Structures are given as structure tokens and as C-alpha cells.
């Protein structure tokens with residue numbers, strides 16, 4: 001009976017594409033990462049045309065791709081369980097809040113949320129500013145050799161900032177990018193991203209048998225990451241206990257605290273396991289996402305020099321000719337830069353897709369009822385390009401839209417998702433990206449990479465995160481002090 005209802009719903013919202021026995025429509029995702037993304041975009045477009053919801057069969061699993069904010073609002077406010085596929089990430093993250101079942105997620109979110117208070121985040125800006133300076137210095141060396149791929153610089157900047165604010169250690173990955181921890185982390189993400197598009201590997205036993213080498217490599221990386229984190233947690237815990245027991249603690253009262261310290265001090269009775277899971281979530285959720293956000297912003301600034309000059313003018317107003325570091329007081333003054341980053345997150349959302357599991361029937365505003373047992377894919381990418389919500393110039397990069405218009409629907413802009421399970425780190429991410437971009441644009445003029453006029457479409461590909469096909473390649477020219 002349950003399956004009958006599922007098939008009836010799938011047929012009602014069906015697409016023109018043929019569904020094959022056993023694999024359904026998953027064959028569409030064969031090919032390169034770029035092909036996969038193009039398919040995904042095409043399904044999103046079909047979904048608009050069908051009123052914002054359309055079916056996609058991955059094997060016997062029914063997914064509904066949703067692109068209409070009014071429908072998304074209902075789903076994300078009522079369905080909090082992540083789709084079963086997300087259990088793959090639990091191999092590395094355990095019950096860390098991002099992919100945990102709701103019963104575990106709810107109390108953990110309550111504990112984690114206060115650590116992201118504005119006061120704590122303000123205290124992190126000094127770390128962002130110091131790490132951005134390292135990035136900008138490293139780029140100075142690299143730019144002398146010609147165009148640079150920004151990915152290495154931005155991703156190690158975010159890795160160093162996130163690790164320092166989470167664990168209190170300077171990973172120094174900007175200076176030593178070959179660290180085993182980083183490589184292990186990348187390896188796990190790469191293997192999961194590939195597996196998620198291949199339903200024939202969803203079953204753990206089949207995956208283990210047929211992808212033995214990937215399975216073993218994942219397992220080795222996971223163990224390395226866990227060992228690394230456990231070592232830090234144990235030593236930080238011991239240090240903190242010592243500080244608490246010594247009445248005249250050396251740490252000044254007003255000095256900033258890492259996420260790990262805040263979690264240890266919270267009333268939660270966390271042991272090593274929960275601390276490892278939660279801190280790993282922050283490192284995983286916070287690193288590549290913000291790096292992709294800054295990477296696309298850099299590409300767009302190179303493509304739109306007039307926007308970049310407006311950003312520079314605003315920076316001149318706030319910093320003048322001084323090369324002092326960015327402080328948290330500066331960030332709210334950088335309103336145009338804020339709009340530029342938002343517009344970049346709209347057109348190139350680092351997480352283009354999120355999922356939910358439908359555990360009980362949900363009646364949608366368009367009259368359709370989602371039935372228990374199916375799953376939903378919310379296409380953030382497609383929502384952000386829907387002309388109904390963004391106008392006829394939806395595909396254009398126009399940061400001013402965030403200054404002169406209000407959103408037509410609160411879920412029409414959702415790079416950090418929407419509802420009770422949305423991103424906890426959105427303010428952290430905005431502050432980190434603003435600091436990095438301000439540091440970069442104060443020092444460099446960003447130009448398109450060699451052979452690029454800036455007019456080309458940015459080709460993108462599908463990983464766990466959205467990435468450009470041609471890396472984040474730009475040319476950087478040092479600015480002269482006080483130039484207009």
C-alpha cells in the first residue's frame with residue numbers, strides 16, 4: 001500500500017525522461033561532474049515548469065525536486081529528518097548535529113547554537129584578519145608567476161581560520177598544504193561525493209565488496225582524522241581542567257574562547273566522542289562552504305570590474321590608506337561588499353542542494369500530498385534563479401538588488417537553507433568571507449585569468465559542494481597605495 005501511494009505520486013509528478021528497471025533515472029547522472037550538474041540544472045528547470053515540484057527516481061527511491069519557495073517553506077518547517085543517503089556522512093561524523101537523526105540533533109543543536117552568539121563571533125574576527133593577511137602574503141608570491149588558481153589559497157585560509165576558532169590550533173595549512181589531516185579530509189569528501197550519485201553503491205555491503213580500495217582508503221582517512229581530533233580534545237580538556245583548578249588562571253578573563261572550549265564549558269555532559277563529533281561538524285561544515293563562497297565572489301569581481309571598483313571605494317571610505325587589519329567594528333560598515341557576497345551566494349550557492357526525508361504525509365499549498373517514504377531534494381540553485389522571485393534579470397550578477405529590493409518570499413534566498421535545521425554558521429561565514437574579501441580587494445585588483453575576457457559563462461560542476469570547472473583562476477595586480 002505504501003509503495004502504491006509512492007508510485008502514484010511519482011507518476012503524478014513525472015518527468016519526460018524514461019525510468020529504467022533497478023536504476024530508475026539515475027543513468028542521467030553518469031558522465032563528468034559537469035554533466036551531472038547540467039542534468040541537475042535541467043531537472044530544476046523542468047520543476048519550475050511543473051509548478052515547482054517534479055519526481056526523480058534513483059533506483060527504487062523516489063525523490064521530489066522542489067524549486068518553489070512556498071512549497072519549500074512548508075517542507076523545511078515540518079520535515080526535519082535528513083534523507084537516508086546522508087547516513088554515508090555519518091561514517092565520518094557519527095551523530096554530529098548536521099546529519100544526525102532528529103532525536104539526537106534537537107538537544108545537540110540547543111547546545112551548539114549559543115556558541116555562535118554575535119559576541120563570540122566578534123572575537124573571532126582577529127583570527128580571520130590575521131589568517132587573511134597570511135593568504136594575501138602568499139598570493140603576493142604566487143601572482144608574480146602569472147594567473148593563480150585561488151582555491152588553494154582560499155580553502156587553506158578557511159581551514160586555518162575554522163581550525164583555530166574551533167580547536168585553538170594553528171594548522172598552518174596555508175604554509176604547509178600537504179598536511180595528512182587535510183588530505184584525509186579531502187579524500188573522504190571526494191569518495192562520498194562520487195558514491196552519492198551512484199545508487200547501485202548505496203548499499204553498504206555492495207559498496208564494500210565492489211569498491212574495496214575506495215572503502216579501505218576512506219577507512220584509513222577516517223581513522224587518521226579521528227586520531228588527530230581526539231589528541232587535540234584530550235589535551236585541551238586537560239589544559240582547561242588545569243586552568244579551572246588553578247585559581248589564578250593565566251588566561252585573561254576577556255580573552256576569546258574556541259568552539260571546543262565553549263562546548264566543554266557548556267552545561268552539556270559531553271565526553272570525547274560528542275566533542276569530536278560536534279567539532280568535526282563545524283570543521284567540515286565551515287571550511288569548503290565558505291571557501292567556495294569566497295572563490296565565486298573572487299571570480300565575479302574579476303568578471304565585473306565596475307562592481308569591484310565600488311567595493312574598493314567603500315573600503316577606501318572605511319580604511320583610507322591605512323593597512324591596519326580588519327576589525328569586527330568594520331564589518332557592518334561594509335554594506336556594498338555584503339551585497340556582493342550575497343549576490344554571489346545567490347548565483348553560485350556553495351551547497352546547491354539539500355535533502356529531507358518524508359516520514360509522514362505532508363499536504364502542500366499546491367494541493368499535492370507528499371507521502372511517507374519519499375524524499376525531497378530542495379534545489380537552492382534553481383530557487384535562486386527563479387524569475388518569478390528574482391525578476392527577468394535573475395541570471396545577472398547585480399548586487400544592488402540586495403540594497404534596493406526586499407525579498408518576495410523569505411525562502412527565495414536560502415544559501416544557508418531555511419527553517420529550524422538551517423545553517424548555524426551563517427553569520428560566522430559572512431564575517432569570515434567579508435574579512436577575506438576586504439583584505440584581498442584592498443591589496444589587489446582582481447582580473448580574469450589568461451585568455452578570459454570576463455564575458456564567458458562560469459561553468460560549474462557537481463561535488464558535495466558546487467565548484468567551477470576551470471578552478472578559480474584569476475590574475476591579481478597589486479594596487480598602489482591610495483589609488484582611485
Ligand code: HEM
Nearest residue numbers: 097098285286289290293351354416417421423424425429
Ligand atoms: C558560505 C558558507 C556556508 C554555507 C553556504 C552553508 C550552508 C549550509 C547548509 C545548506 C546547511 C544545511 C542545512 C539543511 O540541511 O537544511 C548547513 C548546515 C550547517 N552549517 Fe553551514 N554553511 C556555511 C558555512 C558554515 C560555517 C562557517 C559553519 C561553522 C563555522 C557552518 C556550520 C553549520 C552547521 C553546524 C550546520 C548544521 C545545522 C543543523 O543541522 O542544525 N556552516 N550549512
